[in-house]
Amino acid sequence: MSIEYKFPLSTQLSLLSTIFITGTDTGVGKSIFSAYLALQLKAEGKQVAISKPIQTGNPKDTDYLTELTANKIPIFNTYSFELPAAPSVSAQHENRTVDIKKIIFDIKKLEEEFDVVIVEGIGGIAVPLRDQGPGTRDQELYPKFSGSIVHSPMSSIQYLVADLIKDLNYPIVVVCRPSLGTINHSVLTIEFAKQKGLNVLGFIISGFNKNSSDKAELTAPDEIEKITNCQCLVKIPYLTNIYHSLATKEDSPSSKAPSSLANV
Template identity: 30%
Template sequence: MRGLFVTGTDTEVGKSVVAAVLVATLAARGVRVGAFKPVVTGLDEEPEPGKPADHELLARCAGMAPADVAPLRFGPAVSPHLAGELAGVAIEPGALAEAARRTGAERGTLIAEGVGGLLVPLTSDGYLVRDLAVELGLPLVVVARPGLGTINHTLLTLESARGAGLDVRAVVLSPWPQDPTPMEASNRATIEALGGVEVVELGRVAGFGGAELAAAGSALPLARWLGDDASP
């Protein structure tokens, strides 16, 4: 299956925006791309002004129905395993993986977005986001903050990913400021050197429309990340 799995070093690091940028950029280049997010939580929370819920944003970029992007959707802003327990819903890992594969087969290219970080449990018996990434076998893109604390969080994520055999293609620091501080510049260089990974920056997006997201991703080396230099 051709595609990428987008994970974060934590929650609220801009992972959904980066995933949407990838989908919108590929779509703008004429690639038939699907989006997948196994579980969405926090739908009871007041959304950020102008920003749709994660699955709605991805659906808009991919030209899909939101329910087809995220098969499981919960109101409370809690871990997926707890959200399922509170709702009385048994989360079935096999069904999630099959839904992702189906979208990938239908579309040809899949951008899958995890939930929080790699070690977030999807089920109460310990099936992690990392386990789903391993099952899907997609190369990994890690989204991280540029500021204080990101070196530790990012290197731990890289170690966790590689320990499970995942192929990490890049770290995306987001949102990258127009005028980075010496600390932010040092964080970038340190992660690249100590993590042995390509690090790229993604600035704050101008808006959440497809054209704006695609413009933000225009310089990203998606062909290389996808392992197909002949791709658009």
């Protein structure tokens, strides 16, 4: 079932040509926000693509994105793994290797073809994509895109989602839960991103209920703003109309509770 809810885009989001959507965890609503953003930018007359460079487990996030956007937005993927785990583990399980240069090459190609490229990460920004960083990109293999991309691994052992964001040089939006505990998760994610030199545009709350009697949920966005000095860009409401089409995702909080947002 496609998304029909509309929210006003901030000027900051509306003017972007590239953006990386990350979250405080898996299942917080990254695909929901990616689909919302893509559809609304398309409504403004822009050619938009969504890249989910790495996905693990079943059902596939790319299938959800296709469903959420009613097949109106092209969805791209470089690596898919069956085991629902961190890509570094899933790839090893299948005796495969994640080529970071290939991922960056694929995404940079999209920049040539579309007005806006939305990249959706996997899990949070500290998720390992592969063991060891790729080092400096190969000028001969990828001459067109390697001039400005020289990677210095944030971890001496593993290449993280944060490393990919750094190499892409994309601004990020952090998708957060509305429930009790989200302040700590959100602050840690945002501050880690800042520490790694990433450009945090702001955060969004996915599944927010403005009529909730839960004081923790109602006050969390303001508390996160005060602690991080980052803006809450959007509070996406609880939407029941897409629950049944998405709630079957494995290991998703929404598959265990009546929620329709925090499930991708």
